[in-house]
Amino acid sequence: MRYDRAHLNGVLAICAAEDWPSFPGDPERAHVVLTAPGVTSVVAVENNEVLGFAYLQSDGHIQAHLSLMAVATPHRRRGIGQALLEYAAPLTGALxxxxxxxTAQDFYASFQHHTYNGFRIYPG
Structure with a gap:
């Protein structure tokens, strides 16, 4: 399902468990980012518990970028990550x-793909 504010604490807990400090360090900023224009944020929820989430940025027509995706450790290997990506992809509108x-090369290689080399630039 699409992310909403009720899911924020669950998303923050998953990020903290992954040692991803940006979102847990500023919860309000995290919510703004997860709901920003051009962003698709989805969650997997069971019994009101956030099991996983995906956060993608897109131009809405051609290009999207999967910025963050994680499934809580006790819920891995159940197809949740695949379901999140398959649900979110068409919502982005991108090709x-x-x-x-x-850490997840084998997981992403299971999707139809092309492998490219890349860089992450940190401005400033």
Missing amino acids: RIDLVTD
């Missing part, structure tokens, strides 16, 4: 999704 990963 393709780019992403960078340090």
